[in-house]
């Protein structure tokens with residue numbers, strides 16, 4: 340297994356869905372950074388199942404415990420270990436799945452790779468619950484990036500067939516405060532809610548798209564050729580379960596344009612070099628340009644659905660219809676928004692340290 344990410348700001352994820360706890364160790368955080376449990380908790384609360392109809396009934400307080408690396412409200416430079424407890428795990432619901440792999444989930448390849456010794460309860464290491472650790476680390480990374488006036492945010496642009504109209508970044512920045520779906524348009528958010536509820540009522544699920552945005556970046560973050568900004572962010576985003584597509588700037592849309600259309604013309608804005616549009620998504624040559632970094636993240640529909648699906652019984656060798664009765668989100672997208680922010684922040688914090696934009700102490 341590979342459970343660590345980053346070079347200087349290095350995070351190590353641990354825990355399983357139905358084990359005692361899930362968490363993260365952050366090594367390499369600069370000393371002297373003001374850090375309170377409330378800062379971590381604010382982001383963790385955004386990841387918790389919400390009250391909207393499509394959300395999993397699994398309800399836990401997810402109260403962060405910081406075990407090390409913070410003293411008197413400041414980081415000390417030592418590893419920061421943070422965790423939350425699993426207090427509402429119902430492993431019995433997964434017993435019937437022991438030999439019948441869920442279509443779309445990791446059950447089958449994990450069983451083969453780990454010789455049936457992996458923890459299968461609630462998806463074990465492959466559960467969305469492990470992303471709570473990503474979020475805790477991301478809250479620390481965001482605090483480090485704030486010292487450079489860098490802001491990371493994300494908003495929902497699509498749920499199933501419902502697409503949000505394009506929006507100003509200043510509006511998108513506060514989307515998470517507007518609705519549990521983190522959509523910046525209220526009418527669209529209501530239509531998205533209906534889409535999720537319809538899927539849930541039909542025993543089905545829906546996916547969607549989240550746009551991550553970073554503003555205030557200095558020019559030159561990234562370590563080409565193998566640790567480009569896009570490469571490192573994509574790697575981190577693909578560690579989030581259910582992420583299936585990542586696109587920077589205009590992404591695939593650039594492929595059918597002429598160079599004269601796709602290039603972002605340079606100009607000056609009060610003495611600062613900017614581009615008059617930003618189809619590159621703030622990255623050229625694997626380096627940040629100083630323009631907002633934009634990345635669209637495609638999330639598939641939740642694999643566990645209650646309507647019957649074809650699967651196989653690996654013990655009997657028979658085909659079996661599988662209907663999943665556990666507690667699952669009919670749509671993962673709203674809960675993934677803060678996870679996407681976190682992974683982008685974790686990577687950029689690491690690249691900022693590697694590039695010398697931040698030193699070992701922020702005091």
Ligand SMILES: Cc1cc2nc3c(=O)[nH]c(=O)nc-3n(C[C@H](O)[C@H](O)[C@H](O)COP(=O)(O)O)c2cc1C
Pocket residue numbers: 395443444445462465466467468470579580581582639641642643666667668671674675678
């Ligand atoms: C926040 C979050 C919550 C998730 N909740 C569920 C869930 O309730 N049921 C489920 O089947 N999958 C859930 N997933 C997705 C699965 O963990 C994921 O699809 C599975 O591990 C297979 O990995 P892959 O989709 O990346 O190939 C969740 C993912 C995230 C990020």
